[in-house]
Each structure stands twice: as structure tokens, then as C-alpha cells.
Ligand SMILES: [Zn+2]
């Protein structure tokens with residue numbers, strides 16, 4: 001505890017449908033909390049890119065983040081980022097988007113399976129354990145495709161469905177049943193030189209642990225992973241920076257001595273201290 005190099009590389013402004021505060025207000029909060037850097041990564045869901053106007057969201061978010069980054073220069077490192085949801089479901093537009101804007105960091109995420117709703121909104125009361133197992137197998141297959149595509153910087157919240165499956169709906173899942181699939185994802189991420197994100201939102205939610213848990217951060221290291229990012233996935237100013245120090249403890253325990261910051265999509269290694 002008591003780290004000086006606290007970086008929060010996953011946070012949402014009010015340009016995300018579930019975000020509440022402006023970029024400028026969040027920057028003020030991050031500076032007050034003594035964070036060294038913050039990355040704002042508003043949702044751009046590629047499978048609903050035009051249908052739900054994420055093309056406009058991307059433009060608005062990027063414009064405001066560049067403004068905030070410049071307003072806080074010298075006081076706080078602000079990274080203009082994006083959380084690219086399901087890019088593998090719409091590769092041409094995903095690839096066009098990451099070339100259209102000069103992002104500092106691109107986060108790769110899967111929030112829903114093809115043709116299905118976000119794991120948040122699935123009808124869990126209609127599901128039994130075999131449905132859950134099928135969903136998770138498909139989720140890890142999609143993550144493998146995402147990691148193999150690899151044109152992003154950090155792989156977000158591996159095990160995201162557990163937030164809902166276990167945290168909110170009380171199913172018991174034994175991830176050793178998916179160990180081979182998860183290893184394949186981690187190996188592909190390491191091979192493509194991606195960072196693995198330790199998403200600390202689970203620590204403050206019913207799940208009670210980061211996504212992924214320590215076991216898989218350690219496994220990533222064993223499989224050749226070199227870069228780690230930590231993000232609170234804050235959607236409110238109050239949550240900014242939450243769990244970052246626990247994430248740093250965890251990274252150190254797994255053998256990582258540095259966190260990775262991204263500026264202009266180039267990795268910058270920052271010592272965990
Ligand atoms: Zn996400």
C-alpha cells in the first residue's frame with residue numbers, strides 16, 4: 001500500500017451510456033486522488049456501431065478527451081482511449097476506427113456473444129448449469145479470436161461474465177473446467193504482445209475479486225505475458241482509482257515489477273512503487 005505510481009487505465013466519462021461525469025470533472029477528481037495517470041475509455045460497441053450511434057459517441061468522446069488531456073498537461077497524465085467492444089464482430093469498422101483517431105490506448109473487450117445481449121442482461125432465471133457452461137465456452141472462444149486479432153493494447157476484464165453469473169446470480173463456476181481455453185487466450189495475448197488488464201471493479205462488486213483473479217494473472221506471466229494494466233472501470237468519480245493499490249499488490253505477487261502506460265499507443269513501463 002502507499003504506492004506513488006498509481007495508474008487507472010480504464011474509466012468512463014458521460015460519453016458512455018452508463019457513465020455519469022464529464023472528462024474534466026473526472027480529471028479534477030483523479031488529480032485530487034493523487035493518481036499519476038488516468039485513461040478514459042468510453043464504450044464503442046462495434047457490433048452496434050451505427051445502429052446505436054457509437055460512431056457519434058466515438059467522435060464526441062475523443063474530442064472531449066483530447067481537450068481534457070491538454071487542459072491537465074503538467075498536472076496529470078490523461079490518456080485518450082477507447083473501450084472497443086466486440087471488434088471481432090465488425091472488423092472493417094473496428095480497424096477503420098482505430099486509425100481514424102490518434103488514441104493513446106485501445107482496450108479490447110467482449111461484453112456479449114454474437115446475436116446475444118450483454119452478459120449483464122441475460123435471462124439467468126431460465127438457465128441451468130449446462131447453459132452457463134455453454135455460454136462460458138463460447139465466451140472464451142470469442143476472447144481467443146479477439147486476442148488472435150490483437151490490434152489493441154490491453155485485454156479487458158477477462159472473466160467478465162462471472163460478474164453476473166456468479167456475482168449477481170449466484171451460480172458456482174469452476175474455472176479449471178475452462179483452463180485450456182483460458183491458457184489459449186493468455187498465450188495468444190502474450191504472443192501478440194498485448195497487456196493483460198487487472199480490472200478491479202469486481203473487488204467493489206458482489207463478485208468480490210478482480211477480473212481476472214490472481215491465478216490467471218500469474219498464469220499470464222508463466223505463459224510469457226510481459227505487460228499489465230490496471231483499471232477501476234469507474235463509471236462515477238467516486239470509483240476512480242478504486243482497487244488500484246490492491247491490483248498493484250497482486251501484480252507484484254505475480255512477478256510483474258512494472259505497470260504499462262500507453263501514450264500514442266506506445267507502451268511506457270512504470271515501476272510499481
Ligand atoms: Zn467493459
Ligand SMILES: [Zn+2]
Nearest residue numbers: 010012083233
Ligand atoms: Zn469499461
